[in-house]
Amino acid sequence: MPVGFAEGLSFDHTRTNWTGDGPRPLSWTMWYPAVDSANETLATEHPIFRLHPIAPDAALKNAGKPHPLVLLSHGSSDVTFGLVINRLRSARQHVLLWCHIRHPDHRSVRS
Known part of the structure; x- marks a missing residue:
């Protein structure tokens, strides 16, 4: 079962950014x-997907x-891809959509 992956940037126009x-x-x-016909690849820009x-x-x-949609916060001491195995397994079983929101204070440059 292929697992889709997407990244994006949205804006909340009802609130200001951290510099105002x-x-x-x-x-x-x-x-x-x-979809079953999706072409899976090993994405080298994300180290966890090399496997x-x-x-x-x-x-x-x-x-x-x-x-179903699960919104996941990695908290202030973890990174986005820390729980990626759970996301991959769930998506492969058609159980969940995982959407991860990055915090402004995340600790890695590209979490």
């Missing part, structure tokens, strides 16, 4: 069940149906 000069940014990553393939920006399997 623009909208608050919201950086996110998502793991989800992808676990993903299908970048693949179409969502059963896109017309509702899917």
